Amino acid sequence: MSVVVADDVHETYGDTVALDGISLAVDAGEVFALVGPNGAGKTTLTRCLTGTRRPDSGSVSLMGDPPAESARERLGLLPQDFDPPERLTPGELVSYYAGLYEGARDPDTLLDEVGIDPRTDTWYTDLSGGEKRRTCVAASLVNDPDVLFLDEPTTGVDPAGRQALWTLFEDLAAGGTTIFLTTHYMAEAERLADRVGLLADGALVASGSPDELVAEYGGAPSLDVETDAVPADFEESRYTPERADGALVFEGVDPTEIGDVASAFAERGLDFESLSWSEPDLEDVYLALAGDRVDVVEETEEEVVA
Numbered sequence: 301m302s303v304v305v306a307d308d309v310h311e312t313y314g315d316t317v318a319l320d321g322i323s324l325a326v327d328a329g330e331v332f333a334l335v336g337p338n339g340a341g342k343t344t345l346t347r348c349l350t351g352t353r354r355p356d357s358g359s360v361s362l363m364g365d366p367p368a369e370s371a372r373e374r375l376g377l378l379p380q381d382f383d384p385p386e387r388l389t390p391g392e393l394v395s396y397y398a399g400l401y402e403g404a405r406d407p408d409t410l411l412d413e414v415g416i417d418p419r420t421d422t423w424y425t426d427l428s429g430g431e432k433r434r435t436c437v438a439a440s441l442v443n444d445p446d447v448l449f450l451d452e453p454t455t456g457v458d459p460a461g462r463q464a465l466w467t468l469f470e471d472l473a474a475g476g477t478t479i480f481l482t483t484h485y486m487a488e489a490e491r492l493a494d495r496v497g498l499l500a501d502g503a504l505v506a507s508g509s510p511d512e513l514v515a516e517y518g519g520a521p522s523l524d525v526e527t528d529a530v531p532a533d534f535e536e537s538r539y540t541p542e543r544a545d546g547a548l549v550f551e552g553v554d555p556t557e558i559g560d561v562a563s564a565f566a567e568r569g570l571d572f573e574s575l576s577w578s579e580p581d582l583e584d585v586y587l588a589l590a591g592d593r594v595d596v597v598e599e600t601e602e603e604v605v606a
């Protein structure tokens with residue numbers, strides 16, 4: 301059964317089209333990750349799905365009801381910009397949110413799980429960015445939600461803290477929690493998500509499991525050879541390498557063929573420093589489908605600075 305459904309959702313801010321006909325459905329117990337460039341519409345879609353914004357047109361349902369009428373106590377939401385009272389300790393803050401629900405989870409246990417000392421007397425305002433984010437994650441879980449929305453949950457969190465939060469989210473998903481998350485970290489989407497949706501310019505340009513997306517859009521595996529050799533050296537071979545970043549790139553080379561490539565260098569009396577083989581991943585999918593949009597943003601910013 302789908303617990304999060306968007307059907308042809310359109311949303312604008314003045315002249316800006318933020319969502320241009322989004323349709324998607326997330327099943328109970330599924331983890332769905334939404335990725336896409338800055339300004340693609342991820343936060344806007346999260347707001348529409350949780351009832352914080354009403355779309356211009358199209359329909360949304362959450363646990364079978366319009367979001368505004370859905371059971372609040374079954375929903376968890378970590379907004380991108382969470383602005384809680386600043387002069388509370390993490391323990392006081394999470395206890396405050398726990399007080400809003402019958403049978404809320406124990407705040408100290410939750411803070412332990414996100415790696416924050418429940419006894420710390422540091423005010424929220426004085427926590428580091430990553431500590432604030434972890435505290436907010438704990439607050440979003442106080443009601444033990446059935447459906448959890450996480451808008452960039454690990455932004456600003458250090459690598460060890462990110463791993464700990466990933467484990468926490470995996471445990472929640474294993475327990476049956478439906479999770480809808482947005483992220484700029486492809487490793488996060490790849491590790492956590494059953495399905496990934498790629499949003500660009502307000503449109504869902506691709507969705508599927510990480511493996512499906514990589515198979516369809518990720519391109520071929522490649523062998524990068526750090527060398528002074530040039531493509532012309534291989535004109536008489538079955539390889540057509542390309543030069544990139546100080547290396548010759550041999551696309552479509554299977555790991556079992558690495559020795560053949562090394563032999564091709566030896567036969568031509570060519571040296572190389574190193575060989576590294578890599579498979580495409582979700583990052584390659586992202587760059588293939590949305591990379592040009594990233595470049596456009598960067599060029600525009602450079603023009604503005606210039």
Ligand SMILES: Nc1ncnc2c1ncn2[C@@H]1O[C@H](COP(=O)(O)OP(=O)(O)OP(=O)(O)O)[C@@H](O)[C@H]1O
Nearest residue numbers: 313316317318336337338339340341342343344345
């Ligand atoms: N309150 C607002 N008023 C006007 N424009 C807005 C508002 N909120 C968002 N926008 C615009 O809508 C578009 C989508 O923004 P949104 O925040 O949903 O993108 P996003 O994918 O979450 O971006 P990011 O990855 O940077 O968080 C952007 O062009 C943004 O500038």
